[in-house]
Every structure is written in C-alpha cells, then in structure tokens.
Amino acid sequence: MIIMNKEPFFQRDGVRTLMASLISILIGMLSGVIVIVIVGLTNDSISTGGIWDGIRMVFLGVFNKGRDAATGALTFGFNPAFMGNMLFRAMPLILTGLSVAVAYKTGLFNIGAPGQYLAGTCATLFLALSIPTSSIPAWMVWLIAFLGGMLAGALWGCIPGLLKSLLNINEVIACIMTNWLAACLVTWFFDMSSLKNVLEGTKTGYIYKTSTVIHDVIVDGVRTVAGANVPEGATVLATRGGVATSRMGLDTVFRGSQVNGGIVIAILLAVLFYIIMEKTTLGYQLKACGSNRYAAKYAGIQDRRNIVLSMAMAGAMAGTAGSLYALSGNTEFFWTTYQSLPAVGFTGIAVALLAVNNPIGVIFSGIFMSYLNINGQQLTNLTAYNEYITDVIIAVIVYLSAFSLIIKTWLGRKAKKRKAAGVSADRKGEVRG
C-alpha cells in the first residue's frame, strides 16, 4: 500500500549533511587562499613564490618536511612529528566537541565546556601530583587521576543541568557563570596548594608537568622538594608525579611528536557515544527530551533527570579532555586561569557544529581543526605569513556551518531539479496510500 522508494545516494539526508559540511570547509579554505593572495599581492616583500608557498602550506602544512637546505624550496612528504602532533592536539578538541554535541542532542547548548575542562584538569593534577607513586603503582594513580578528572567535569556540568531542570534557568547563562567560577576556583586551589612548581623557577608563572618525578626529601633536617636527582644524604619521604598516559607505541610510528594513547581513548569515547545515542534506550530518551520535552514527559520519560544526565555526560567529556591533556606528561598548565578561559573549550563548539553534532563526525572535525592548527603553525615558521590566516579559515567555516541547513536545502533542490528533468514522466504514476 505504501510505495517505498529508495532515495538515490546524493538525495539521502546523511549524505547531504556531509556534503554541506565539506562545502563549508572548501569555501573556508578558498577564503584562506584569497586572503593569502591579496596579502601577497599588496605586500612588496612577498614574491609570487612566497604566495605559492603560503597556499601550499595552508593545505599541506602537516606534510611539509621543511625547506631544502640547498635550494630553499619547501619539501613535502610524510612528517611523523607533525602528524603525531596533529593527533595529539585533536584529542582535547574531539572530547570538547563531543561534550557540546552530546548536550545538543538533548536540546541543550553546552557553552560550559571551558569550565568543565578546567575542573577536569584541576582534579586530575591534584590527584596525579599528590598521590605518592611510592605507595600506589603509577598506572593506578593514572587511572584514579583520569577518572577523577572525568568525574569533576561531570559534576561541574551537573550544576547548569540541575539549575535547568529544577528551576528552569537557561543553561547558557548558568554555563557562562560556572565557567568563570571554575576559572577562579582553580587559581585559588593551586595558589593554596603545595603543588606549585618550584622546580622550574626560571619560568614565569607556575607550571606543572605530570611526567616530572618529584621527591619529598629531608636534607639536613629541613624538609624540601627535589626533582629526579635526589641530593646526597637526603631521606626520601615520598615520591610523586611521573604519571603520564601510555604512549601505546604511537611514539614509534609518529617519531618526535607529543602523541600518546589519549587520542585512542578520545576516539573510543566518540564511538561509545555514537552507540549510546543511536543504539540504546538511553540515547532514545535523551533525544526525545531534546526534540520535544513535553512529549517526553507525556510518555513517562523523566525529562528532568535526562537533562541533568545529559549535562553530566557532556561535562564528563570536557573534563576528560582536560584530564588527558594534563596527563600527557609533556604539557604545561598555567594555573592562573582567572583571567582567561581555555580556548579549547570554545573550539569544541566549532568542532561540534562542523560535525553536525554527530559523535563520529566529531572525530574527523576535531582532527581537521588540529590539522589547520598545525598548518597555521607551519605557516608562521616557514613562510612570510602567520597562523592567523588559519583562524580566518576556521571562522569562515564555523560561520558557514551555521548555514549548513541552507546549503543542505540547496543541495536537495538541485538534485530534485535534475531528477524532475529526467524522470518527470515516471512521477505521474506515483501512488499514495
């Protein structure tokens, strides 16, 4: 009784969504090229070759192998260090992107990822640096610190969720406020703590590295802190730090990069969220609440609980981003955060937008964002241009992503027109009911 016509490939909803995102990217990249050309033409110090270098670098910065020593020309090929760094930087972006996307599926705009990220970082560093590795194995400390960061992010995400579900306070406002609360609290906690860096006193600001092994020692009756080299005659009271994410052999593939197992965890979490959202009753409930809270309530779905749960899951992802970044062992955390929020939290919004809130899409858009990031860095290092050009590209892409629905509709109409021209005769025969 119902004629089921399988839609052609390019008419399918998913394909059109993907095409819309790809078109946004393409237009963004082209805008970058235009900016490079205009800057090059109006700047006397940049030659035609310089413009060409800039264009190539925007697209292929990750694959560049530096300038040839003899000719000075750019050379391209597989560069394990840049490739690895791209994956490393994609890790927190995928997770914050996931955070925004998951909340959005439940109809919530999680602009609180920066605060949740800080909460995760803070909890992880406190746990990783204060639990003595002399009494508990390092891998267990890692696990505790990782889960602690995730939990802290989740709890921080719960706050706007609870305010929304119990008092109907707009989650965007609550998120902005919890962001700054987190920023100030984190500064305060570190300021009070004994975890301030005393090892690298030459650096401005306080920095911490989880990979650094620290010994609490007593030298000549005075209690002090020492680095890896314990002074002669000192008594070691406890050993802390030295807790970093396993590299899972990735460092042998991407030699000379910062990459570690965090990217694997991020991708696994994205796949997990895809499964939760698409295949389980939990995802069904969350999406029902997001699409129509009243209908969900009518059907006996606990809408209030689901809003809190969704924000907690979103917070957990942003917290995990902070946690894994801090646990890399080769990263630094400037704990005086009260003046600025971590940009990676906000970039998560762009990542989710570009991926149309699809958890699997977030993996690719996260990697794409960090690919642009590396390209920008190489643009600064090796050409006359600087990395802000890639910021222009990202801005254009984010802007166009917001228009992706229009692009999608346009794609649909185009396909329909083509079809109408070809098979208009057949359509007459279409039967309803």
Added chain:
Amino acid sequence: MENQQTKNPEYVIEMIHITKEFPGIIANDDITLQLKKGEIHALLGENGAGKSTLMSVLFGLYQPEKGEIRKNGQVVKISSPNDATALNIGMVHQHFKLIDVFTVLDNIILGAEDTRAGFLSRKAAREKVKALSDRYGLKVDLDAKVEDITVGMQQRVEILKMLYRDNDILIFDEPTAVLTPQEIDELMQIMKNLAAEGKSILFISHKLNEIMEVSDRITVLRKGKYIGTVNTADTDKQALSNMMVGRPVQLVVEKEEAHPGEVVLDVEHFTVPSRLHHRNAVNDISFQVREGEIVCIAGIDGNGQTDFIYGLTGLEKVSGGRALICGQDVTHLSVKKRGKNLSHIPEDRHKHGLVLDFTLEQNMVLERFIEPEFQHGCFIRFNAIRAYTEKLIEQFDVRSGQGPVTRVRAMSGGNQQKAIVARELDRDKKLIIAVQPTRGLDVGAIENIHRMLVEQRDAGKAVLLVSLELEEVMSLSDRILVMYEGEIVGELNPKETNVQELGLYMTGAKRQNRQEGSDHHE
C-alpha cells in the same frame, strides 16, 4: 470543456488546472475551482486532500507547477501574500493572527494604519470599523483587549480586518472549529450577510452540517484530485461524504446499549490549580467512569478540561482530592507508573503526542521502548520496532510517504492523529482518556476513530472522552458531564437531552445539583 467557461466574467476568482507537487506527493493534481461573485463556495475534502495547499496557492504562499489563476477573467500572478492582498483576497486563518495585548481596534488597523504627521490617527479608522460592524452585524467591542474577549468575538475581529482592507474575496479556513453552537449560528448568519452584500466567500470545512446550511456550491477534493463541483440544493450529506471519502460512509455512530461494569476511574474532590490565575482551574470535581461505558466531558474550551486531564495524567501537579484508577491511588504517581492502566490520546498532538522530528517508528514506541519486546540490555531492538510499526500501520491505516521511517513532521495532521490513536489503543489499557481525538479530522477518519472507541468500550474498557464537538458528544457518549469554570455543572443522558440544552449548561446559563459530592456544589 471547462476552458470555455473560464472566459466567463461571472467568476471573480478562477483557479484553472492547478497542479502542485511536493517530494513524493502530488498535493494538487489538476484542480479547477471557480468562485462566483456573491456566492459562498465550500471547499470540502478529507485531511490531506489538498484544500490547504490550494488555498496557499491562492494566497501566494506556494507557486503551482501548472495552471493559472484568474481574477475577473484576467490572468494574475500571485507570488506572495502581498500580491493576494493587493488583489483584495483576505483570509481568516484557523488559528487567529491577533495580538492579545492590543485592543480590537488596534488589531484591525495593524498594518494599514492612518497616520498624521507620523502619529497614529485612529479617528477615521474607528468610524470606518464602526460602519462596517453595523453594516454586517459584526458586534465587537473596539476598546477591549483581544485577550479579554471571547473566541467568537476574536473571529469577528479577524473578519473586520479583512473588510477594513476592502477585501472582496474572503477565505475562511475551518472557521467553526473553535466556536460554541450559538457562535456557529451567528457566524453562519454573518457569512450570509457578507455574501448578500456582494462579497465572495471560500469556506473550507469538513463539517457537513455547516456546509449544507450556508453554502451555495461545493467543490470536493479527494487525495489531491478534483472530484467535482455540485450545487448545494442538489445534494445531501450522505452523497457529499461519499464523494469526499470515495466510499459509503456511516455518519451516525452505531452502538449497542452500554453495559457498565466495575468502576475503573474514581475521581474524588479533584482540584488543580491554574497556571494563569489564582483561582483553581479545576475545582473539587468528583465522578466515576465504569468499564464498558464512554463518559464524555463536554464544555467550551478553557473551562478546566485541559487542566483536569493534565492533573489526572500527571502532567501537572494536583492540589487537592484524589484519583483512583483500578483501585490504585494515582494522584501523586509519576506519569510512567500511571501508564500501567492508562492510555492517553492527548489534546495537543504536536506538543505532547508526538516527537515531530522522530520517525514514525520511533514515535510508535514512545512509551513502550523500555519494554523487553523492544529492547535487550538497553540496546534498542530495531527489527522489533519496525515490525510492530508495520503492524500498526496496516491495522490502523496510517498513511505516510516512506512508511515507518517517515519523519512525523512530514505527515498530514489526520495521519499523525491516527498514529497516536493506533499507539494508544494498541497499548491495551483499562482506562482510555481521549481528548478531542477527532479534532481536525475528516469524516472518514472520524468514523474510524469513533468505531474504534466504541469497540474498546464493548471490549470492557472505560473510556473518558473530552470533546468540544457537540455532535461527537451527543452521538458517542453514554453519559455526559458538562464542565463550566472548573466545575461539573451537569450530568446528562445523551438520549434525553439535546444540543440546545447542552449549550445552556456549557455557557453557565443552567446548572444542576449533582448527587455525588453535592454538598460542595451549591
């Protein structure tokens, strides 16, 4: 053959061979509609027959693929509602487009204001509106705010809006859906006056009584196709419904005597606070519904029926009294726990009944997805849901473009409602609450839903019906409770009463002392 006629200037508006396609559907397939000057022309058809699409084409909201529109014999192109207004075509929408906090006068002149030196000048406008209102018998209070006046008066404001703009082709989109019987009579008179004054009226409806009473000619559409145009004098209700549905339709609900059994729903001193004002929306009401009977709550919209159902089904908090379903006190239970013995066809299918962005199959298990039949260890059993949906589609004749995977938003209102009815009746619960289950549906669908509700009754279910349609109340129910201002003011037997008496109770002009809880009703 019709092409010869079209040159005839006796028609003010002609829509000739209009074809409008949407993806997968031909909404209007070669439809011709000709409106004579000074006639009331009814456009009749089931939901999804293409009435709204055709009117949207006339109003400039859609562009047809084929066909042309003529005004007074001249071909015109209407590419936006502004073009339609310029051609003096006006429309009263089913849902009024009024600003609640503005006065009646301000609403009428909005968008066509006179100004003097940049300041609003209401004086000339007031004179003109007054003259129009006297001439056509459209009684309105020009200085009242729209939020304070009755729905019937709001509709008269909409009509005055069209007249103020000198429209001479008036489209009424299902104008009686929201009115009381008395207001419907008034509207019919107004429409006759307008036609007598030379206005041409297009009247969209699927209520045969009204069409028979007021129209001169009737054009019938079915599934996007033009079925025919007939003179009202030459036809009758049965013939029209057969044309509309394409098969003989039963207009009267056929049902045996009810045999009420055990009490299923027992409501005692039920009180629900209002979200709008400090008084109670539902004030201390008590009644029972037994298995094997259909009890109907009748009343004018906004007299507490909605709040009562919200309180009973758990969507709103209750401030007093209690409700027992199958002996279990459900007054403070969660919606989910109440669902054990209760299925609910909600009043607002878009707000509560459906998740519009979900597919049909996702909506079919909205309450049941958690049952083992549809999930295993929290993983959704997609095949089971697909099979279940296909079964319901087959059984309840739910029509959609792509079957189970159709986005519900893309379905017609009638089929959306059928999907909800299918879902709720198939849950097989002891108590069925149906709130305006046939609102906006056509004769064929109404017949089906009525038949199904009677079947449920005969199967020993208790049915609580809330309806604003008097005809439905009279023909379907075994007992009628009339609600007025949050209280039950009368209990009537449909066999012993008539529409007029019911109307008096509904408007508060008459009131009974009821036995149950009578000490609280003076």
